[in-house]
Amino acid sequence: MKGQVFIYDTTLRDGTQGEGVSLSVDDKLKIAKKLDQLGVHYIEGGWPGSNPKDMEFFLRARELNLKHAKITAFGSTRRFGITADADANLNMIIESGVEAVAIFGKSWDFHVTEALGTTLEENLNMIYESVRFLKEKGLEVIYDAEHFFDGYKHNSEYALATLRRAADAGADWLTLCDTNGGSLPHEISEIVTRVKETVETPVGIHCHNDGELAVANSLAAVAAGATQVQGTINGFGERCGNANLISIIPNLQLKLGYACVPEEQLKQLTNTSRYVYEIANIMPPNVQPFVGQSAFAHKGGMHVSAILKAAETYEHIKPEAVGNTRRVLVSELSGQSNLLFKAQELNIDLDKNTPEGRAIIQQVKELEHQGYQYEGAEASFELLVRKGLGEYEEVFTVESFKVLMEKIGDHDAVTEATVKIKVNGQTVHTVAEGNGPVNALDNALRKAIEAFFPDIKEMYLTDYKVRVLSEQDATASKVRVLIESTRDGKDSWSTVGVSANVIEASWEALLDSMRYALMGRHGEAAEIALKETERQGILNH
Known part of the structure; x- marks a missing residue:
């Protein structure tokens, strides 16, 4: 191995700034435990001074008993015009009880004068005094140099001066941020190399994905000497997202020979990615590298x-x-x-x-x-x-099905399905209602089968998709229906049906789903049918 690269996860803070990403405190605690199991080194939980939710997280996170990761707070340098010990946000960080903190400061002179509205010298003082204050309180301090690469391109000497002041104050890490996400890998490499020549403090990298280069830029920074990588699981984050740790970790560890997480934990990467998607209620893209369903x-x-x-x-x-x-x-x-x-x-x-x-x-x-x-x-x-191959015996055969729908005035539509099936010579005829044709057919078919297989009640549909196959045919087009079913909420199976009639296509997929669930149970059905026939004979006599 070439050496250790420390993984800093900011899914719970920067990741939640992504559109459509919202996590409760319970969600954040669950993800934090999962990240610790993966073996990341830092978990940034939020900004204690910004909202009550983040402060609650830090209070409850004390009970997590993590094995690998340090819970880390996020904040900014002190406001200009006040002392560090009087700054409310810095004091909230202390109160959160964390042992590590990342604070950001301005590295771009344009931001100092235009966004902050203060002088370049005052900004340097804000950086130094904030880092020093937190160090005196016993915290590990990661200084995030916001807009560092843009700042360096406009005024390299001032950007480097901000890093020197943070280092002089005792910062443990200097993280270089490509905040606007517009830098290219060769620029990242050149600038990180220059920083490494200028300061002795360990360097980190924090990239955004606006040019779709956040992973490449992070790898370039490590190759140039950075030993900490900040990012998020699945690349969640503001605008186009943050650097995706799910891609960065295996590239660094499997291809470039760096140690990132314990080797045995690397096998948890796919599970971790999908777990975070599930908690965030976001559908995972099949084509995501390394962990997507289509990746291999x-x-x-x-x-x-x-x-x-x-x-x-x-x-x-x-x-x-x-x-x-x-x-x-x-x-x-x-x-x-x-x-x-x-x-x-x-x-x-x-x-x-x-x-x-x-x-x-x-x-x-x-x-x-x-x-x-x-x-x-x-x-x-x-x-x-x-x-x-002749290895399948039909558990039941369908003789007919019928669907009726009626809507009167402003009342809700009523759908009724009739299903006639045969099991070992015995005909079963059932009728059921539903909130639509597919639901009505599902209910009627279950009603017919339950007499022979009571546990079919445990099976249920988890997904239903309809795809138009020939758009030029408009409403006369063929459609493909995909149905996903499960029995226990864990293992699932998918079936397909195709027809110009959406109800028939749905019926095909539904039948396959039931047949798959009952596969191999033909003898059981025959035995039940025989007993039912014998019972009916006794009753008739």
């Missing part, structure tokens, strides 16, 4: 054929290193390699030289041409393969 997904037949021989042919790292998994997608681009890989995943014994295997892949291609998509509906795909 392979679709082209030649690609899959290659990775079956040697995974590194089309993967830059092992997915397991960051807690992710390899996925092979089945589509019209698939070859036999895709089918073999999926069969292995499903514990299905499939020989690529059999006519069954060739017939299945041909069927997949024909169905995808019609609009089906199995890369997002793996449960439907498994049913298709098992049927093609």
Whole structure:
């Protein structure tokens, strides 16, 4: 390893400034525990002097019993015209009970004179006295040089002077901030190198992503000598976001040879990323590097054929290193390699030289041409393969279904579904209402099946998506319906249906979902049907 890079997470403060990101105190405490499990070194909890929520967080965070991370407060240098010990915000930091603090000050002369409305010398005094005050109180002080790179480009000597004053006051870290996010990697590298030649205090980097270079800029800073990286999980943050620690950590650790988090904890990266998305109620992008669902997904037949021989042919790292998994997608681009890989995943014994295997892949291609998509509906795909291999016995067959909807005046619409199914020769005919056609069909089908499989009550739908396939056909277009279901809220499966009729497409996906949930239970259904037939015979006599 080249050396330790300290990870400073500001998801709970800077990350919450992103549009659509809002965290309660309980949310922040949960994320803090998750970050500690990942092995980050600093967790910035907020600004104690800015709002009651952040102060509550710091008070409750004292009970977290963290193993790796230091809870860190955020604040600014003292206001001009008053002493540091009289500044309310600095005193609130002391009251928060943290052992580390990051305070920002102005590095750009333009900001000093125009935004602060004070003199360049007074700004230097504000930096020195604030850092000194916090150091005298026994805190580890990280000085965040706001707008440092823009300030350096406009007046390098003054920008460097602000760092010297913070260092002279005893700052433990000097963090260089690309606050507007407009710097380029070569600029970051050159300026960090100059700073390292000027001061002996350890240097950190804090980048924003306005030029989509926050990760690259952070890596360039470390290569130039920075030993602390500030960022957020999933790149949350104001405007275009902050540097994404989920990408920075594996790039530094796996590719550049720096130590960031304990090696065994690196496998928690995917889980941590998705956990934070879940808490923030934000849908994770499938294509997110390292941790996205598609990060190690392979679709082209030649690609899959290659990775079956040697995974590194089309993967830059092992997915397991960051807690992710390899996925092979089945589509019209698939070859036999895709089918073999999926069969292995499903514990299905499939020989690529059999006519069954060739017939299945041909069927997949024909169905995808019609609009089906199995890369997002793996449960439907498994049913298709098992049927093609003769390994699936139908638990129930559908004889008919009907949906009626009625709306009278201003009253809510009433939807009723009728379903007729057959289980081992026994016909079951049910009727149910719902708040829409899909819900009514779901209720009617469940009602019919519950007599044979009572635990089907535990299964429920978690997601329902409709995609128009041919926009030029307007309301006559085919649609694809994807349904996601679960039984315990943890394991889930997805199914697909396609039709020019949205209700029929939904019905197909719903049937596959039920069949997948009941797969392998044909004998159980037959036994129950036989007992019911015998019971009816006794009653008739």
